[in-house]
Amino acid sequence: MKKLLFQFDTDPLPSVFDTVVAYDGGADHVTAHGGVTPANVGSLVEGTIFTRAPKDKKFTAIFVGGSDLGAGQELFKAVKKKFFGDFRVSSMLDSNGSNTTAAAAVASLTKQRSVAGKKAVVLAGTGPVGQRASVMLTQEGAEVVLTSRKMERAQLACRMMKERFGTDITPAVCSFDGPEVRDPSVREVLKGAHVVLATGAAGVHLLNEEHWKDHPSIEMLLDANATPPLGLGGVDMMDRAKERYGKLAYGAIGFGALKITLHRACIGKMFERNDQIFDAEEIYALAKSLA
Numbered sequence: 001m002k003k004l005l006f007q008f009d010t011d012p013l014p015s016v017f018d019t020v021v022a023y024d025g026g027a028d029h030v031t032a033h034g035g036v037t038p039a040n041v042g043s044l045v046e047g048t049i050f051t052r053a054p055k056d057k058k059f060t061a062i063f064v065g066g067s068d069l070g071a072g073q074e075l076f077k078a079v080k081k082k083f084f085g086d087f088r089v090s091s092m093l094d095s096n097g098s099n100t101t102a103a104a105a106v107a108s109l110t111k112q113r114s115v116a117g118k119k120a121v122v123l124a125g126t127g128p129v130g131q132r133a134s135v136m137l138t139q140e141g142a143e144v145v146l147t148s149r150k151m152e153r154a155q156l157a158c159r160m161m162k163e164r165f166g167t168d169i170t171p172a173v174c175s176f177d178g179p180e181v182r183d184p185s186v187r188e189v190l191k192g193a194h195v196v197l198a199t200g201a202a203g204v205h206l207l208n209e210e211h212w213k214d215h216p217s218i219e220m221l222l223d224a225n226a227t228p229p230l231g232l233g234g235v236d237m238m239d240r241a242k243e244r245y246g247k248l249a250y251g252a253i254g255f256g257a258l259k260i261t262l263h264r265a266c267i268g269k270m271f272e273r274n275d276q277i278f279d280a281e282e283i284y285a286l287a288k289s290l291a
Helices: 016-024 042-049 054-059 069-081 095-112 128-139 151-165 184-189 252-270 280-290
Strands: 004-009 029-033 060-065 090-093 119-123 143-148 170-173 195-198 220-223 240-244 247-250
Touching: 004 016, 004 042, 016 029, 016 060, 016 252, 042 060, 054 060, 060 069, 060 095, 060 252, 069 090, 069 095, 069 128, 090 095, 090 252, 095 128, 095 220, 095 240, 095 247, 095 252, 095 280, 119 128, 128 143, 128 151, 128 195, 128 280, 143 151, 151 170, 170 184, 240 252, 247 252, 252 280
Parallel strands: 004 029, 004 060, 060 090, 119 143, 119 195, 143 170, 195 220, 220 247
Antiparallel strands: 240 247
16 A cells, blocks of 8 residues: 655745655655535545555555645645544644654754753744744743844734643844844843853854853854854854864764654654544654654
């Protein structure tokens, strides 16, 4: 029986990255659909749940992706609403790598040191990875501050996570000015910080080396950006628990191996049973077991 993965993407063009990892994770065939919405996903889901006998449904799975986490969450809800009884297939949400990248990042950090009771700052955290990493850090006991250039965006992201996970995350404004990054809000938000994650868009520089190398409380830094210029000055994309100025640093490639391993593992596990759901909680638990 062939392992079939149906990729429902909220963007017009489905992610090639997700398709490649799906094959590497064990899918025999991937069918990718773009422009999928809660309004048009119904018949697609029905095609996955009504076509195989109960014992064979585990060989069909659904992956929800796209660049917009909010849209992905709504689509994922719509997919799950179509399931009933044993008419269901295992499904995974990972819009823009939101769950796998965030889980790999936080699992890498917490493997080194506990973050319980510590202040964690997620720079440019309103995107998919920043939001989910903030949640995972909070669930590990950290006091999380999520930043954005605009307070309204930071507040909206924190409110959405409160509604979804019940977590309390503090929004903050932190402005960036290219390679210089001299806005005083940067130094203000880093006061008392122990952990710093940079989760901005590709090629956006968020922090200078001077801001953290002599910082009295920062213990760990992680940059999720692999596209020059990197998000954190002084951190190399290959860093993997690399000690820099007495602090542990991770670059995007440094923890990226775990992200890819995790993503592939989730794909493989979906074909073990037909009733599994892989969202933030399940993916993070798996990441911790693999870290």
